[in-house]
Amino acid sequence: MAQTVFAPWNDPDEKPLIQFRGVTKRFGDFTAIDNLTQDIYAREFFALLGPSGCGKTTMMRMLAGFERPTEGQILIAGQDMSRVPPNKRAVNMMFQSYALFPHLSVWDNIAFGLKREGRDKDKIAARVEEMLRLTRLSKFAKRKPHQISGGQRQRVALARSLAKAPKLLLLDEPLGALDKKLRQDTQFELMDIQEKTGTTFVIVTHDQEEAMTVASRVAVMDEGQIIQVATPDQIYEAPNSVYVADFIGDVNIITGRAAPQGDKVAIRFAEGQPEIIGTTTKTFEPGQEIHFAIRPEKVAIDTEEPEDTPNKLRGKVLDIAYLGNISTYHVELPTGLIVKAQTANTRRISRRQITWEDTVWISWTDTAGVLLDR
Amino acid sequence: MKRFTWFNATALTLGFAFLYVPMIILIVYSFNSSKLVTVWAGFSTRWYGELLQNEEFLDAAWVTLKVAVMSSTIATVLGTMAALVLVRAGRFAGRTLFSGMIYAPLVMPEVITGLSLLLLFIGIGLERGVLTIVLAHTTFSMCYVSVVVSSRLVTFDRSLEEAALDLGCSPFEAFRLVTLPIIAPAVISGWLLAFTLSLDDLVIASFTTGPSATTLPIKIFSAVRLGVSPEINALSTLMIAVVTVGVIIASLVTKQAAIRQARDERMAERPA
Ligand SMILES: Nc1ncnc2c1ncn2[C@@H]1O[C@H](COP(=O)(O)OP(=O)(O)OP(=O)(O)O)[C@@H](O)[C@H]1O
Ligand SMILES: [Mg+2]
DSSP, X not given: OOOOOOOGGGOTTOOOSEEEEEEEEEETTEEEEEEEEEEEOTTOEEEEXXXXXXXXXXXXXXXXXXXXXXXXXXXXXXXXXXXXXXXXXXXXXXXXXXXXXXXXXXXXXXXXXHHHTTOOHHHHHHHHHHXXXXXXXXXXXXSOGGGSOHHHHHHHHHHHHHHTOOSEEEEESSSTTSOHHHHHHXXXXXXXXXXXXXXXXXXXXXXXXXXXXXXXXXXXXXXXXXXXXXXXXXXXXXXXXXXXXXXXXOOEEEEEEEEEETTEEEEEOSTTSOOEEEEOSSOOOTTOEEEEEEOGGXXXXXXXXXXXXXXXXXXXXXXXXXXXXXXXXXXXXXXXXEEEEEEEOOSSSOOOOOOXXXXXXXXXXXXXXEEEOO | OOSOOHHHHHHHHHHHHHHHHHHHHHHHHHTXXXXXXXXXXXXXXXXXXXXXXXXXXXXXXXXXXXXXHHHHHHHXXXXXXXXXXXXXXXXXXXXXXXXXXXXXXXXXXXXXXXXXXXXXXXXXXXXXXXXXXXHHHHHHXXXXXXXXXXXXXTTSXXXXXXXXXXXXXXXXXXXXXXXXXXXXXXXXXXXXXXXHHHHTOOHHHHHHOOTTOOXXXXXXXXXXXXXXXHHHHHHHHHHHHHHHHHHHHHHHHHHHHHXXXXXXXXXXXXXX
């Protein structure tokens, strides 16, 4: 039996857990969130991605109840939140600044929210121990926040927000200060928690690899607006704009004029260069400005002229970046445009065929790239 | 001191000498057995004994203590509240006026404060006594508390309170469990400041007191005009002792909180 894919956003009967309805947030005359409408569903792992200052934290703070929308409405579980104070929301937030209580030990920081619920002592102690184990902080339980390292503090903040097992968890850059190994472990831990408890996560991250790993959907933001929301693979393979393509991963952008040819589109990007042929479901007017976006790993590089390929260009190797598992070649076209091509280093010792200043051919299929109008 | 240099040592000695030599002389002479203040005639606790027999001084001491405790406590509550409003409320209509009015008594000559309070009490027909002194001391020491507390509050990270709210505290609980413990040292030093200000205030107390209530400074001042007596020295020594003990208790109380915290922390430990 095929496993059903988790995609509540495609199900018209599904009720969203969080609804932003035309939300605008202004600070003075500065607009931090600009008429944002977005649904987030229960059990989602919703990742917010975007440059610094684009409004990610502001969105979180509105969900937690620390900021009120200037315009529009936020609904959680169908209920309008505008009059609900932070302490009456089944939402916990991990602060970007951690906001640990300096006068309390790590243990008491984690127990803080549990004590407010008035649970009995044994239950609280058991829960705190569990959180300490999860975040590998058991050894530091009795220390004060100022006596532990930055990464440990981040884990305390994470443990504190997880402790109450809220319906909705807001994590503002939860793993930024951790080393790669611990970060990956914690990512899987989070996904595990999510699976077990059914908590809905909204997570801010600067690390797109992290967003790709954990998220059910990724939202790419810019200047208070969401530019695209999609599953990680869609956002990578089918970005809706140059901005998104450029923000997520490495990409070559070639800008030219469209020349539709049946179900294909030819792109004229420079005098004396062949047209680039791509496929798309969008319609382009002849002569319209068009951007061709292609990931470096989809660009093949050869010393010989390849045959049977709709797209091939000749250039000179300008630079080679060896990254262990892959190598990236920077190929300069006669027009001065630089195209990056990536190959996997599948053999440990290979006869290096391509080197600096070599004349090479780069090529790709007509479905390898994405055609964008903005 | 981390680094010992002759300059540091000299500066320190001179500074302390300047501060404490007069007091030490006073304390030493309070144990003088002679009735003449300036002639040393051997050690004795005679004047302390006489002081304890002196109903007037004892009454005055009691009044002073009552006034100081009450006024500094009220001033601490009000001053902390004022500081919270000033630091937190952001920009509201009349903010500058409000903060100006809170800080004005700091620079107001005491004579003016005393006189205006006197006129007020007469105007509203309040009988002058302990209550009026308490009110007067509260008004002028409140602004000191508010200055001390608000200077701490401006550096206080608001997101700590938000975190408390987020974890289910009501705004008052957030204040009690997070803000207050963190700013406690400032609040305590505000209280101590108010307490000592009240303890040694002469001018305002003279204006606002009535025949029923005489504070120690008033008593000492009027006694000294008839000549310094060893009894006064003894009394002053006792006042120094009270202040010292007060400071020690205050620091012990904060230490106590630390010990309680340490116990909580031990609870967090579990045999591995
Ligand atoms: N209280 C405030 N008053 C005025 N401007 C604010 C306030 N809070 C945020 N802003 C502005 O709103 C914009 C969005 O801020 P926000 O903190 O949401 O950014 P962010 O996306 O979280 O950035 P980062 O990745 O750096 O954390 C910023 O330009 C910021 O200067
Ligand atoms: Mg932020």
